[in-house]
Amino acid sequence: MNEGVLVRYLSTIEEVLLLDYGIDTARLYEEAGVKPLSGYKLSDRVPMSYSDQLWEAAFKLSDHMLGMHVGKRVRYTSFASLGHMLITSKTVGDAIKASCENTAYVGSGSFQVEETSEQLQVTYFPYQEKIPAQTCRIEASLLPFSQLGRLAAQTAIPSEVWLKREKPENADDYARMFNAPVQFSAPSNSIFWRQKSLKLHMIEANPALHQTLLKHVRKELENPFTIKAQLKELLENWFAARLPSDLSVQTAAKELGLSTRSLQRKLEDENTTFRSELLACRMQKAHSLLEETKLSVSEIATRLGYSEPAPFVRSFKKHKGLSPAQFRSAS
Numbered sequence: 001m002n003e004g005v006l007v008r009y010l011s012t013i014e015e016v017l018l019l020d021y022g023i024d025t026a027r028l029y030e031e032a033g034v035k036p037l038s039g040y041k042l043s044d045r046v047p048m049s050y051s052d053q054l055w056e057a058a059f060k061l062s063d064h065m066l067g068m069h070v071g072k073r074v075r076y077t078s079f080a081s082l083g084h085m086l087i088t089s090k091t092v093g094d095a096i097k098a099s100c101e102n103t104a105y106v107g108s109g110s111f112q113v114e115e116t117s118e119q120l121q122v123t124y125f126p127y128q129e130k131i132p133a134q135t136c137r138i139e140a141s142l143l144p145f146s147q148l149g150r151l152a153a154q155t156a157i158p159s160e161v162w163l164k165r166e167k168p169e170n171a172d173d174y175a176r177m178f179n180a181p182v183q184f185s186a187p188s189n190s191i192f193w194r195q196k197s198l199k200l201h202m203i204e205a206n207p208a209l210h211q212t213l214l215k216h217v218r219k220e221l222e223n224p225f226t227i228k229a230q231l232k233e234l235l236e237n238w239f240a241a242r243l244p245s246d247l248s249v250q251t252a253a254k255e256l257g258l259s260t261r262s263l264q265r266k267l268e269d270e271n272t273t274f275r276s277e278l279l280a281c282r283m284q285k286a287h288s289l290l291e292e293t294k295l296s297v298s299e300i301a302t303r304l305g306y307s308e309p310a311p312f313v314r315s316f317k318k319h320k321g322l323s324p325a326q327f328r329s330a331s
Contacts, residue, residue, distance in 0.1 A: 004045030004230070009078050011037050013058050016069045021062050032057035033241035035233075043080060047230045048127060049255060050237060056132035064168060067136030068177055071143025076151070085213035088206040092149055092156040093198030096122060099148070102217055109141055119159065120198055123190040135165050138189045145191050146178050151204070156197040162186030227266040228277065230256055235281040239304070247305040249274040283319045286312070290328045297324045 014037060017023040029036045032053045040046065059066055076083035082102055089095035100111035100122060114121045124141050126134060142161065149156035158180040167184035168174070174182045178191075234255055238247070252274060253263040267273055282304045289300045301312035317323050322330065 004047055005051040006080060007037055007040045007044045007046060008042040008080050009074070010046070010051060010054060011042065012070050012073050012078055013054060016066065016073055017058055017061060019073075020069045023061050028054070028057055028061060031061060034237045035240055047233050047256070050233060052132045053237070055137055059133035059136055064135070065170075065173070066133070067139030068143060068174065070136070070140040072147070072177060074140070074144045074147065076148070081213055081217050085210060085217055086148065087151055087202060087204045088210040088213060089202050090205045090207060090210070091198060091202065092152045092193070092200045093120065093195075095148055095151075095202060096120065096145060096193065096198070098214070099145070109137075118195060120193045120195070121190050122193075123188045138165075139163070142189060142191050143178060146180065149179075149193075149197065151202055152200040153203050154200050156193070156200045158191050159194045159197070160192045162188055162190040162192075164189050226270055227256070227258075227263065228270045228272055231263075231267070231274070231277050232281065235278060236285075239281065239285045247278065279315065279319070282312075283316065286316055286324065287320075287327075290324055291331045300324065 014025050014028065017028050018025060025036065025038075034050050034053050037046075062069075076087050079086070082099070085102075086095045086099055089098055097113060100113050103110050109124055109126045112123045112125065114123070122142075122145060124138055126137065131137060142163075146158055146161075149158065158178060161174075161178045161180050161182045163174070163182060163184055164186055165184060171182065171184065180191075231252060234252060249263060250260050253260045256263060258266070264274065267277070286300060286304060289295055289303065293300075295303070297313065298309045301309040304312060306312040313323055316327070320327055
């Protein structure tokens with residue numbers, strides 16, 4: 001199954017910060033300490049740790065309504081192929097269930113569906129018990145279901161919404177945005193639909209196209225988000241944040257939620273090692289710093305986690321065929 005969060009979905013956070021809060025994206029990434037999403041393709045995925053840092057930074061720069069604003073601005077196109085597959089479903093119920101079954105495509109948690117003869121309940125669960133900006137992310141995940149109902153031939157309205165959070169002062173805004181009564185301090189984070197709403201047809205229902213898109217989504221889910229790619233992203237984020245104190249395989253394994261041995265074994269399966277990936281990332285960063293800054297070789301070595309310049313100079317010369325000074329002069 002594919003791991004990581006879809007860049008196209010996370011780009012909604014950028015949009016919300018800029019349009020709803022007037023906060024420039026450069027400030028967001030400075031606060032998060034991660035590489036900007038503009039450096040990726042919209043179809044790419046980033047590690048969950050990246051998503052955590054971005055959400056946490058966005059929350060610090062905004063307020064408790066962040067999740068509602070993100071959920072409101074999420075469109076079916078935010079989910080790429082999955083979104084197009086959902087709107088071609090036959091009914092609202094089919095679209096909701098397909099969304100829950102394929103949540104891994106977006107990588108934002110999971111949903112549990114419970115259905116009776118009278119109603120359907122969709123409950124959201126974050127990917128782990130405690131996550132940064134948790135309340136906002138829960139709301140951002142549930143609100144798009146209400147938006148989905150508006151794509152039916154006759155608007156399908158949720159019957160009720162449950163949120164575990166305490167009742168905020170602006171509770172009426174939640175009811176207005178969900179277009180349904182909202183119960184706070186509830187036993188779960190859920191959205192409910194009556195069966196008659198689930199039977200409403202989608203405006204763009206297209207069974208043949210739906211099946212084609214479903215196959216495409218499932219095929220994409222089969223392509224693994226490799227541990228090598230996750231490690232590369234982690235290392236890039238480390239350097240963007242001016243490095244942790246310990247650039248070790250043990251630290252990387254902990255950040256990726258693995259034991260040291262599991263990380264080493266997974267990298268071996270992909271014909272690489274932590275040392276090789278660290279060196280490659282260091283050399284890529286060194287290339288940029290030499291071309292784009294006036295930092296001395298000693299300062300660059302320090303930024304890249306070397307205890308002194310000499311090992312950095314040797315590694316760079318072996319990698320590029322030129323010393324750092326020669327490379328800078330030739331650039």
